Amino acid sequence: MTDLHDLVRSAQADVGARVVAELRARLLDQPHEWVVDQLLGEIAPRFGLVAAPVHRVTGLPLTRCTLADAVAQLTAWTSERLDAECCLLAPPAPGGPLIGPAHRSPLAEVLLAEAKDLLHALLLGDEAGGVRLRRVRRCLLTLAPPADKAAVFGFLDTGTPRRALGEFEFGEVEDGLVGSGVVAALRLINRLEVNEVVLYARVEDVTAAEG
The missing domain is CATH 1.20.890 (cAMP-dependent Protein Kinase, Chain A)
Structure with a gap:
């Protein structure tokens, strides 16, 4: 029974x-x-790894004025201000592993997403996506994160041909504001996720070099 x-x-x-x-x-x-x-x-922490999910880009319409505002906003988030606002919660030391979501406050998550969306718009955005900037010359960004952290920038991989892995050619405006935005976005992405003491990134004017 x-x-x-x-x-x-x-x-x-x-x-x-x-x-x-x-x-x-x-x-x-x-x-x-x-x-x-x-x-x-779920799986990565079991092997002592920090997963870096690919950021889902939100389209960011840009004009000269809105770009200036975005750059000013990101630049205002200095390391001191990030610390004062408790954006990072017991993160690993700089030069260590990636900073995962568990070590970021909700505010830090918003800032990180905004920085990535701006970087995507500046490097890959066009008029069809609402990016309306009068670009007058060509520049080249060379980005070389450590191999185990490169996935952070997977949102920039569109499958289109590039000069080389980690190189992005983009149009610059008259006063260099696009380059300033690229630098500001990369600085914040490094501070909130990549976690390198110095993230190697170089912007150069290829129009002048080719001319």
Whole structure:
């Protein structure tokens, strides 16, 4: 005769099967990248790694005026201000591993996303995406993060041909504001996620070099 424990185990198995089936159905409805990011977030810490999910870019319309405002806003977030606002929560020392979400406050997450969206708009944005800047010369950004941190910049990989891995050619405006925005965005991304003492990045005017 079936006892109470058998009934409980049977009920648990039935409930478990239904929950798994429901969870599977819901996961299938989610964006592929989101599922991958969640899996990395669960698996990576077990191997002592910090997962760096690819940032989902939010389109950022830009004009000369809004770019100036964006650069001023990012530049205002100095290391001292980030510390004063408790943006980082017991992060690893500079030069150590990536700074993961667990070490960033909600404000830091917003700032990091804004910096990445601005960098994407400056390097890859066009008029179709609302980036309306009068670009008068060509510049080249050479970006060389450590290999184990390069995935942070995966949101810049559009699959389009480039001069070389880590090189991005972009249009600059008359007063150099695009380059200033690139530097400001990279500084904040490094401070809030990449976590290098010095992130190697160089901007040079290729129009003059080619001329």
